[in-house]
Amino acid sequence: MRILMIAPPGAGKGTQGALIAAHFSIPHIATGDLLRDHVARQTPLGQAVQGYLDRGELVPDQIVLDMVREAIVAAKAAGGGYVLDGIPRNMEQARAAYEIASELGMTADVALHLQADDAELTRRLLARAALEHRSDDTPQVIAQRLALYQQVTAPILAWYRDRGILVSVDAMRSAAEVGREILVALEAMRPFLEDTSAPERLPLDLTSLGEAFGATGSAAGASE
Numbered sequence: 001m002r003i004l005m006i007a008p009p010g011a012g013k014g015t016q017g018a019l020i021a022a023h024f025s026i027p028h029i030a031t032g033d034l035l036r037d038h039v040a041r042q043t044p045l046g047q048a049v050q051g052y053l054d055r056g057e058l059v060p061d062q063i064v065l066d067m068v069r070e071a072i073v074a075a076k077a078a079g080g081g082y083v084l085d086g087i088p089r090n091m092e093q094a095r096a097a098y099e100i101a102s103e104l105g106m107t108a109d110v111a112l113h114l115q116a117d118d119a120e121l122t123r124r125l126l127a128r129a130a131l132e133h134r135s136d137d138t139p140q141v142i143a144q145r146l147a148l149y150q151q152v153t154a155p156i157l158a159w160y161r162d163r164g165i166l167v168s169v170d171a172m173r174s175a176a177e178v179g180r181e182i183l184v185a186l187e188a189m190r191p192f193l194e195d196t197s198a199p200e201r202l203p204l205d206l207t208s209l210g211e212a213f214g215a216t217g218s219a220a221g222a223s224e
């Protein structure tokens with residue numbers, strides 16, 4: 001199972017990414033965590049990117065793409081699955097990440113989109129700020145990150161919708177409910193992703209998952 005997660009800050013990428021990784025026994029590659037780890041260790045890369053993180057700006061594409069190439073090579077050696085969290089964040093990264101993955105025979109099966117509105121996202125990030133003290137969880141930087149998501153990240157969803165791999169989930173509910181819907185949707189897709197030469201499997205009834213598959217529903221496009 002190879003999954004990209006596309007979601008605004010505060011939607012639950014980290015939580016759900018960890019759940020998916022544990023469920024499918026695949027590596028969870030989170031660009032924000034990798035970058036924050038460099039900052040914490042004060043590596044040369046960490047020193048170079050700290051300002052971008054503190055201001056809620058995107059770090060230069062090449063830095064994250066190099067990190068992601070390395071992580072995908074490791075994921076390939078580890079069995080071939082991954083859940084990628086935090087990239088792509090703009091159209092250039094989407095194209096470049098596709099090229100890297102394609103060259104390695106590791107393109108994504110699913111682009112998982114978590115949707116939530118800005119008021120809820122801001123509420124969650126401010127609640128997290130009280131507990132975690134991330135340098136970018138201040139009201140001004142949160143507003144900047146949400147605006148950047150709407151401007152440069154949300155537009156790439158159409159690209160995955162056109163490729164037929166977009167799965168949208170309403171992330172306004174509790175982490176447990178969102179997690180359950182994600183795993184149900186991914187499990188329902190799993191038979192179609194496995195060896196196509198395998199004997200035909202029982203057809204799945206996906207009608208009740210219309211919204212999870214981004215087909216219909218009030219949540220579709222709500223935060224875009």
Ligand code: ADP
Binds near residue numbers: 031145
């Ligand atoms: P959030 O989605 O809550 O903003 P992340 O941990 O995914 O949290 O990202 C934190 C910060 O790391 C971003 O604001 C940005 O500065 C940097 N970052 C993470 N991923 C990327 C990426 N793909 N491209 C550029 N910058 C990134």
